[in-house]
Structures are given as structure tokens and as C-alpha cells.
Amino acid sequence: MATPAVALHLEGVTLRYGPDDTAPALADISTRVCAGEVTWLFGALGAGCSSLLLVAAGLAPRHTGGDLAGSVTALDADPHSPAGRAALAGRIGYVTAAPAAQLSGVAATVWEEVAFAPANLGWPIERIRAAVPRALARLGVGALHHRDPATLSGGELQRVVIAAMLVLEPGVWLLDEPASALDHAGRLALYEVLREEARRGAAVVIASEDADTLLGLADRMLLLDAGTVAVDGHPRDILAGNAAWQHRAGSTATAALARLAARLLEPVPSGLRPPYPLDIESAIERWR
Amino acid sequence: MKGRPGIAGQAHPFTLFSVVAGVAALAFLLPAPTGPVLLYVTVVALAILTGAGASVARAALICLPLWVLLILLLAVGGDGARSAIGPVTVSRTGLEAALAQGARLGAVATASFVLFASFDPSRFLDAVAARGWSFHAAYLVVATLQAAPRFRQRAAAILEAQRARGLRFGGGPARRVRALLPLTAPLVLGMLSETDDRAMALETRGLDARASRTPLDPPMDRAADRVVRWSVAACVAAAALWRLHALGAF
Numbered sequence: 251m252a253t254p255a256v257a258l259h260l261e262g263v264t265l266r267y268g269p270d271d272t273a274p275a276l277a278d279i280s281t282r283v284c285a286g287e288v289t290w291l292f293g294a295l296g297a298g299c300s301s302l303l304l305v306a307a308g309l310a311p312r313h314t315g316g317d318l319a320g321s322v323t324a325l326d327a328d329p330h331s332p333a334g335r336a337a338l339a340g341r342i343g344y345v346t347a348a349p350a351a352q353l354s355g356v357a358a359t360v361w362e363e364v365a366f367a368p369a370n371l372g373w374p375i376e377r378i379r380a381a382v383p384r385a386l387a388r389l390g391v392g393a394l395h396h397r398d399p400a401t402l403s404g405g406e407l408q409r410v411v412i413a414a415m416l417v418l419e420p421g422v423w424l425l426d427e428p429a430s431a432l433d434h435a436g437r438l439a440l441y442e443v444l445r446e447e448a449r450r451g452a453a454v455v456i457a458s459e460d461a462d463t464l465l466g467l468a469d470r471m472l473l474l475d476a477g478t479v480a481v482d483g484h485p486r487d488i489l490a491g492n493a494a495w496q497h498r499a500g501s502t503a504t505a506a507l508a509r510l511a512a513r514l515l516e517p518v519p520s521g522l523r524p525p526y527p528l529d530i531e532s533a534i535e536r537w538r
Numbered sequence: 539m540k541g542r543p544g545i546a547g548q549a550h551p552f553t554l555f556s557v558v559a560g561v562a563a564l565a566f567l568l569p570a571p572t573g574p575v576l577l578y579v580t581v582v583a584l585a586i587l588t589g590a591g592a593s594v595a596r597a598a599l600i601c602l603p604l605w606v607l608l609i610l611l612l613a614v615g616g617d618g619a620r621s622a623i624g625p626v627t628v629s630r631t632g633l634e635a636a637l638a639q640g641a642r643l644g645a646v647a648t649a650s651f652v653l654f655a656s657f658d659p660s661r662f663l664d665a666v667a668a669r670g671w672s673f674h675a676a677y678l679v680v681a682t683l684q685a686a687p688r689f690r691q692r693a694a695a696i697l698e699a700q701r702a703r704g705l706r707f708g709g710g711p712a713r714r715v716r717a718l719l720p721l722t723a724p725l726v727l728g729m730l731s732e733t734d735d736r737a738m739a740l741e742t743r744g745l746d747a748r749a750s751r752t753p754l755d756p757p758m759d760r761a762a763d764r765v766v767r768w769s770v771a772a773c774v775a776a777a778a779l780w781r782l783h784a785l786g787a788f
Contacts, residue, residue: 356684362660
């Protein structure tokens with residue numbers, strides 16, 4: 251079996267937003283993300299998940315200020331060099347948690363919004379006309395193509411913004427809380443699209459505390475704490491143990507269940523030991 | 539067909555810009571006060587005929603305080619020979635100057651309001667892309683023009699949010715001034731933060747890409763548009779030559 255290609259490689263990456271004596275946002279992080287893999291960045295607020303995505307996209311520290319040490323390679327190019335950025339144009343799908351700030355601000359319709367990036371990249375108009383409806387349909391927002399983006403609801407806007415990246419079929423996805431405005435069904439639909447993207451060969455990196463949904467999606471979890479990778483492994487293995495909850499990551503039902511299990515264990519050893527139950531069914535089974 | 543309703547809305551975006559630039563140039567090149575006054579009358583008539591009467595009214599409302607100020611300062615308070623108009627006497631040269639300045643202001647403001655009411659950002663960007671001009675520069679122009687409505691929307695949202703949290707805007711001037719801080723601080727900080735996020739998003743969406751932008755639905759540049767643009771250019775050139783001649787340049 252062939253080894254999957256490395257799509258993203260960070261080597262000794264340290265990022266500081268302030269002077270040298272301030273705590274780094276990322277501290278000596280080295281990791282590789284392979285094509286076809288869904289990687290989940292998990293951590294408490296300030297752990298460094300968003301910073302890691304910004305560095306991987308080549309956006310920090312250029313847009314955020316600060317100093318960066320170490321090297322980043324995405325799809326065999328350096329996103330921090332002008333030549334690398336030119337080579338990577340349209341090949342990295344970066345999505346932030348604030349969809350309204352990602353709108354072009356000049357599109358009159360959702361169709362134009364999604365066509366903005368392909369047009370900037372000089373795609374032939376026939377290719378754009380074929381790709382835009384496909385991307386909208388995959389996110390379930392095809393019916394909104396004629397709407398003014400400024401009139402969309404939060405959930406609609408979030409899907410349109412992701413469709414605006416999906417249309418490019420990027421080789422690396424970097425998503426920061428991409429489902430924050432979606433309901434449960436919307437989250438499942440989005441994550442299915444991202445799973446399809448991974449099957450297509452894209453590397454998908456998602457920063458999220460949505461443990462309930464990502465537990466079944468991610469192939470790998472990087473648990474970040476204070477800018478370092480505290481644990482690297484399969485999500486189920488990490489979450490069912492103590493590590494994730496000791497780092498205070500996560501706020502969903504999965505997190506609550508595991509914390510409850512850990513707390514029950516604390517006062518009097520009651521026989522509860524990791525692996526902790528991660529869903530209601532296994533909790534009932536365990537504690538009946 | 540894309541574009542805003544009305545003749546101005548359906549015109550090629552470059553035609554609208556050239557008309558506004560032409561009006562601004564003519565307002566200062568034509569002999570005062572007759573030239574600017576006739577120009578203002580012409581602009582108002584054309585705007586009404588092309589269905590942009592609302593823009594005429596809006597521009598007049600904006601100009602009204604300045605017109606009053608010009609008349610008070612230059613005509614009523616001016617020096618030189620005076621004439622009686624009703625119960626007041628005004629300086630003749632001051633009145634001419636007030637008329638000239640007021641008409642210039644009115645003409646440029648009316649043309650600009652018609653442009654803003656008829657302006658379709660995506661049509662303009664498509665027109666720029668179709669010409670192969672710098673899309674990045676055009677985007678900056680459009681984003682600047684679009685900033686005002688976004689700022690207004692955000693201000694309204696913050697105002698509602700602060701009211702919901704108990705902030706009161708009534709009362710005396712001091713209380714109103716104090717209430718401004720919880721309004722302006724989140725407004726300015728939010729806009730700055732959004733600017734950073736937008737810059738990053740636009741970069742990932744290829745705004746700085748080296749490729750030539752593909753026009754999605756470029757507006758038609760009809761013969762009538764070209765005639766208007768060339769006519770405006772000819773009028774400005776003729777007015778400039780006349781002005782230079784009057785100054786004794788040749």
C-alpha cells in the first residue's frame with residue numbers, strides 16, 4: 251500500500267504575537283498532515299488551534315503581527331514566501347469562524363460570491379459556470395444562488411462561505427470552527443462534505459471543540475495545550491482517556507460525559523476507569 | 539439584465555463615472571456664475587428625466603445648509619455695490635460668487651448622488667476585468683464606496699445591542715456624549731478586526747493572484763454610452779481651451 255503524500259508539514263514552528271519574553275502562541279510544533287486525512291485540532295481557548303491554522307495558511311504573522319520561527323510546507327510550497335503564495339493561490343481553503351468577514355463585499359448574489367475566487371484566479375467562464383452550482387448544491391444552498399449575501403442567515407452564510415472555498419477544490423482545507431452557526435443536521439452535512447473532500451485526496455484540518463460530531467469524522471486528533479501538541483492520536487483513544495479533559499478542552503455533551511466520569515472517579519475510586527463513555531448509550535450501559 | 543433600474547442604472551459604469559468627472563471639471567471651467575448655474579440646471583433636468591429625481595432631492599437637502607451659509611457670508615455680508623432684494627440688501631459680486639459656488643456644489647453633489655444610487659459594484663468590477671485593468675485597484679475603489687453602508691448597518695446593530703443592555707441615549711448633551719463611547723468603541727474596534735479578517739479571506743480567495751480576472755457578466759458598452767463619454771470629454775476639452783484662451787495663454 252502506497253504511503254499517502256504529506257500535504258502539510260510544520261517543522262519547529264514557534265509563533266509569538268508579542269515580544270520575546272511573552273508566552274508563545276505556538277511553541278516548537280512539528281507535525282505532518284497527509285493527503286486524504288481529516289485532522290482535528292482540539293484544545294481550550296488560547297491553546298493555539300487558530301494560530302496553527304493561520305500559520306499553516308501562511309497568514310500569520312504577516313496579517314496578525316508577531317514573529318515566526320521554523321518552517322511550513324503546504325503542497326510542496328512555502329506559504330510564507332511570495333513565490334510559494336503564488337503557487338498556492340486557490341489551493342488552500344482557509345475558513346474562519348466569522349463568515350460575515352469572509353464575504354467579498356462586492357458580490358450582488360450568492361452565485362457571484364462563490365464565483366469570486368475562481369474569477370480572480372482567471373478560470374474560464376464556462377468552468378466557473380459549471381463549478382459554482384456544483385459547490386452550492388454540495389452544501390445544500392443551491393436555491394440561494396440569486397440571494398444577496400448580506401441578507402442570509404448565519405447558518406446560510408456559513409455554508410455559502412464554505413462553498414466559496416469548496417468551488418476551488420483545494421488540496422488543503424484549514425477550517426476554524428466551520429460549523430459554529432449550523433444546527434446538528436447542518437454540521438453532519440458539512441462534515442460529510444469534508445469527508446468527501448478527504449476521499450478526493452485533500453488534507454482536511456479542522457479546529458473545533460465540537461467533540462460530539464468530530465468524534466465520528468476525524469482520523470486523527472492533535473490535542474493542543476499552551477501552544478504545544480500535548481497528545482497526538484486517534485480521537486476515540488484520546489477522548490476516552492484522561493488527557494483531553496485534563497487540558498479542559500471541549501464543551502459539548504461528549505466532553506460533559508467524560509468529565510462526569512472523571513469526577514465520579516475522583517472522590518472515591520468507584521471502579522470507573524478510562525476508557526470513559528463518550529455518548530449517552532455507552533454511559534447508560536456503563537453506569538446501569 | 540443586471541444593473542439598477544432606470545437609464546442611469548443601465549448605463550455602462552464607466553459612463554457614470556465619466557459624467558460625474560465631467561460635471562466636476564465643467565463646474566470649475568465654465569464662466570461663473572452663468573456657467574455653473576446652467577450646468578446645475580442641466581444636471582437636475584437630466585437626472586429627473588432619467589428617473590433619478592430622488593437623488594436630486596437628496597443632494598439638495600445636503601447642500602441646503604451650505605447654500606444658506608454661502609448667501610449669508612458672501613451675499614449679505616459681502617462688500618461692493620449693493621442691491622435690494624425684498625427687505626435685505628446684498629452685495630452684487632458676493633451674490634454672484636454665492637450663486638457660482640452654490641451651483642458648483644449642487645451640480646457635483648447631484649451627479650454624485652445619481653452615481654451612488656445607480657452604482658452596481660459587481661457590474662463595475664466586471665467592466666474593469668473586461669478591459670484588463672487592475673482588478674485590485676478597482677476592488678479598493680468599490681470596497682471604499684461600499685464601506686459607508688456596512689458602517690451604517692453595523693452602527694445600527696450595535697445601537698440596538700447597547701439599548702438592549704440598558705444604555706440610554708436621551709437626556710442632555712453631556713449624557714449623550716457619554717453614551718457615544720459604548721457606541722463608537724465597539725464600532726471602530728469591530729471594523730478594524732473585520733478588516734484584518736477580510737484581508738486574510740480575500741488573500742485566500744485569490745484577490746492578489748497574478749492571473750487576469752475573468753469577467754463574470756461584463757456590461758454591454760453600447761454606442762450610446764460611447765457617445766456620452768466622448769461628448770463629455772469634448773465638452774471638458776472645449777471648456778478648458780476656452781478658459782486658457784480667456785486667460786491669454788494663446
